[in-house]
Amino acid sequence: MASPNMRSSQGDQEPFDLAAALRDAGLAALVAAGLAFPILALRAEQDMSNQLVLQHRWSWMAIAAAIVFVGRLAILFWNARPRAEKPAQTAAPSALATTFAKFIAPAGLAFLIVFPFVSLWLSGPGGSLKWINNYGIQILIYVMLGWGLNIVVGLAGLLDLGYVAFYAVGAYSYALLSTTFGLSFWICLPLAGILAAFWGIILGFPVLRLRGDYLAIVTLAFGEIIRVVLINWTDFSNGYAGIAGIPRVTFFGVPFIDGEGGFANLFGLEFSPIHRTIFLFYLILALALLTNFVTLKLRRMPIGRAWEALREDEIACRSLGINTTNTKLTAFALGAMFGGFAGSFFAVRQGFVSPESFTFIESATILAVVVLGGMGSQIGVALAAVIMIGGTELLRELEWTKQIFGNDFDPAQYRMLIFGVAMVIMMIWKPRGIISTRTPSAFLKERKAVSGSLVQEGHG
Amino acid sequence: MSAAPALAGVAGSGRQPGKPLLTLSGVETFYGKIQALKGIDIEVREGEIVTLIGANGAGKSTTMMTVFGAPRARRGTIIFDGRDITRLEPHQIARLQIAQSPEGRRIFPRMTVYENLQMGASINNFAHFDEDLERVFAMFPRLRERAQQRGGTLSGGEQQMLAIARALMSRPRLLMLDEPSLGLAPLVVRQIFDVIAELNRTQGLTVFLVEQNAFHALKLAHRGYVLVNGAVTMAGAGAELLARPEVRAAYLEGGH
Ligand SMILES: Nc1ncnc2c1ncn2[C@@H]1O[C@H](COP(=O)(O)OP(=O)(O)OP(=O)(O)O)[C@@H](O)[C@H]1O
Ligand SMILES: [Mg+2]
Numbered sequence: 177m178a179s180p181n182m183r184s185s186q187g188d189q190e191p192f193d194l195a196a197a198l199r200d201a202g203l204a205a206l207v208a209a210g211l212a213f214p215i216l217a218l219r220a221e222q223d224m225s226n227q228l229v230l231q232h233r234w235s236w237m238a239i240a241a242a243i244v245f246v247g248r249l250a251i252l253f254w255n256a257r258p259r260a261e262k263p264a265q266t267a268a269p270s271a272l273a274t275t276f277a278k279f280i281a282p283a284g285l286a287f288l289i290v291f292p293f294v295s296l297w298l299s300g301p302g303g304s305l306k307w308i309n310n311y312g313i314q315i316l317i318y319v320m321l322g323w324g325l326n327i328v329v330g331l332a333g334l335l336d337l338g339y340v341a342f343y344a345v346g347a348y349s350y351a352l353l354s355t356t357f358g359l360s361f362w363i364c365l366p367l368a369g370i371l372a373a374f375w376g377i378i379l380g381f382p383v384l385r386l387r388g389d390y391l392a393i394v395t396l397a398f399g400e401i402i403r404v405v406l407i408n409w410t411d412f413s414n415g416y417a418g419i420a421g422i423p424r425v426t427f428f429g430v431p432f433i434d435g436e437g438g439f440a441n442l443f444g445l446e447f448s449p450i451h452r453t454i455f456l457f458y459l460i461l462a463l464a465l466l467t468n469f470v471t472l473k474l475r476r477m478p479i480g481r482a483w484e485a486l487r488e489d490e491i492a493c494r495s496l497g498i499n500t501t502n503t504k505l506t507a508f509a510l511g512a513m514f515g516g517f518a519g520s521f522f523a524v525r526q527g528f529v530s531p532e533s534f535t536f537i538e539s540a541t542i543l544a545v546v547v548l549g550g551m552g553s554q555i556g557v558a559l560a561a562v563i564m565i566g567g568t569e570l571l572r573e574l575e576w577t578k579q580i581f582g583n584d585f586d587p588a589q590y591r592m593l594i595f596g597v598a599m600v601i602m603m604i605w606k607p608r609g610i611i612s613t614r615t616p617s618a619f620l621k622e623r624k625a626v627s628g629s630l631v632q633e634g635h636g
Numbered sequence: 637m638s639a640a641p642a643l644a645g646v647a648g649s650g651r652q653p654g655k656p657l658l659t660l661s662g663v664e665t666f667y668g669k670i671q672a673l674k675g676i677d678i679e680v681r682e683g684e685i686v687t688l689i690g691a692n693g694a695g696k697s698t699t700m701m702t703v704f705g706a707p708r709a710r711r712g713t714i715i716f717d718g719r720d721i722t723r724l725e726p727h728q729i730a731r732l733q734i735a736q737s738p739e740g741r742r743i744f745p746r747m748t749v750y751e752n753l754q755m756g757a758s759i760n761n762f763a764h765f766d767e768d769l770e771r772v773f774a775m776f777p778r779l780r781e782r783a784q785q786r787g788g789t790l791s792g793g794e795q796q797m798l799a800i801a802r803a804l805m806s807r808p809r810l811l812m813l814d815e816p817s818l819g820l821a822p823l824v825v826r827q828i829f830d831v832i833a834e835l836n837r838t839q840g841l842t843v844f845l846v847e848q849n850a851f852h853a854l855k856l857a858h859r860g861y862v863l864v865n866g867a868v869t870m871a872g873a874g875a876e877l878l879a880r881p882e883v884r885a886a887y888l889e890g891g892h
Contacts, residue, residue, distance in 0.1 A: 478758050481754065482758070484744075488745060491742055492742035495704060495726070495735075495738050496759060496806070497759035497806070614746050614747075
């Protein structure tokens with residue numbers, strides 16, 4: 177195929193070579209069939225007498241090969257289509273992108289604020305529970321976690337594979353403080369954040385001399401250690417059984433219960449469990465916005481810029497007098513703190529915590545949200561959370577697939593497949609994440625100094 | 637860069653040598669078991685341009701980094717302005733108004749020129765930021781034009797200008813530059829060296845210059861040191877070193 181830069185702009189390109197494309201796709205299908213043979217076509221099953229019997233599923237293999245054949249053909253076709261040369265990337269993002277960036281945040285926020293009531297109005301208290309809880313709250317938790325981890329990974333450039341540890345610290349902080357000492361959520365929330373930040377610093381001190389891969393491995397281990405401790409230290413955390421009966425969220429002291437003194441009674445509403453869900457929705461929205469607000473504020477302050485500088489060049493940072501150790505520690509502690517907030521929200525929402533909620537796959541999911549979002553872009557991270565978490569929730573809805581693949585087919589099991597596909601697509605389509613352009617953040621009497629005059633005044 | 641003086645004029649000017657600003661005595665630096673510096677004595681006086689020349693791997697960059705505390709000197713002392721800085725952390729050393737432009741420029745590629753310059757000023761909390769910004773823009777008009785461009789998209793020469801400008805934003809008492817001429821066209825090298833000379837002449841800035849480009853460096857500098865295999869083998873006035881046959885043979889072969 178003609179490479180794009182060999183083509184002239186008039187569009188006189190080589191004609192699409194169908195035979196070659198078919199050959200190529202056929203080859204790919206053959207490889208797919210070969211790979212699918214041991215994985216899909218052969219299946220060992222136990223019969224009544226516990227003997228393994230080999231079964232054949234030729235149709236599965238054929239389907240896999242067919243999908244690859246068609247897919248490959250489509251890609252070849254797509255690549256061969258005439259297209260305008262992409263203009264070289266310039267310093268300023270395009271006008272469209274700028275407008276998009278300007279409006280998506282307020283529009284998204286407005287949407288989120290009215291979201292519970294709109295869904296309540298559209299699908300009633302029963303139907304809206306799914307939308308507010310499974311989609312709204314679930315996605316917002318990951319938006320918040322993504323924004324928290326974004327401080328560490330996206331801004332400061334420290335690859336942290338154990339972020340779930342701080343989520344766990346926050347969740348167990350609330351669970352234990354509320355069940356043992358009867359402290360309220362509003363007291364536990366800051367405490368959980370402080371404890372998580374504290375653990376962030378504890379972890380930070382020994383590992384911050386490490387870089388890149390090594391840091392990733394150690395943080396990964398730290399995440400596992402916290403989980404294993406929670407499993408094995410049964411006196412403290414009740415092990416696998418977890419902690420149940422965690423006090424539910426109250427409306428600043430007013431419980432969401434039926435009858436005298438409850439939220440519904442106080443406000444003269446008819447009791448409905450949806451009130452609590454809506455409150456939880458606004459709670460996580462507020463927490464996520466707090467994370468975003470703090471991050472955006474810090475980005476305009478020297479410390480935030482120091483994080484970004486650290487990500488770009490540590491040696492340059494040192495030569496500019498930046499205390500790299502403290503800079504990394506603050507990023508770690510702050511990221512951990514927001515993880516802790518999210519954790520205590522998780523506990524108050526579930527009413528139950530157990531180590532199973534804090535496995536490595538959670539860390540991986542949060543990291544995937546940050547990476548897909550574009551490492552550092554707040555809106556990108558939010559969009560990635562919507563796609564990743566919303567996507568997996570959508571999978572649960574695909575009931576009709578049961579009619580094709582049989583009753584014991586559970587589409588939600590294919591979450592990981594979606595992960596993988598999403599990652600591969602991103603690598604091809606946008607290797608630097610959904611929003612990869614970094615918005616400059618001048619933090620010092622910026623408007624006056626940056627805009628206009630400076631740029632145009634130049635001469636020579 | 638029109639107002640810059642001719643290079644040759646600097647070295648010969650009969651100025652008063654100031655008091656010692658930076659003194660390295662018996663400095664030894666190791667990378668693990670490998671000894672990179674084998675007891676180095678260097679002195680930089682206030683208002684001087686001092687250059688350190690030597691072949692690849694002689695230990696020039698190591699000398700500069702050791703002054704900055706990373707890696708630390710294992711033996712010997714480094715005195716800056718009467719104060720022992722041998723055991724200080726890099727960020728503490730930077731607070732003493734020593735600025736460094738490390739080897740390979742090391743600007744922040746994803747940040748704009750303006751943001752890069754801000755990073756340089758963060759050390760003194762942006763006191764006189766606007767004023768200093770004007771000053772470096774006047775020195776490097778190119779940077780003013782490109783204020784909103786990302787550092788990584790600048791040309792090599794522009795990046796070098798930015799690296800020097802960024803170092804100047806902290807109003808250093810001592811400016812240390814590691815191979816500012818690396819990979820630049822002769823004309824651009826000349827521009828950069830002109831600026832260094834002018835800074836020294838008009839503002840009395842003390843400069844410690846590590847260079848491969850021995851001819852230009854020695855012409856520019858008041859004094860020079862020749863480093864061979866981690867040890868200083870020769871020292872003297874720039875013009876004097878330039879005249880020595882050993883120096884000419886080793887570092888100026890094939891002209892300049
Ligand atoms: N981080 C390091 N670890 C181990 N050895 C190092 C390290 N940095 C430098 N060295 C070694 O120390 C010696 C001096 O290196 P240095 O970078 O100071 O040389 P240089 O004079 O600046 O050379 P150049 O002109 O090529 O920049 C070299 O032999 C080099 O291999
Ligand atoms: Mg060097």
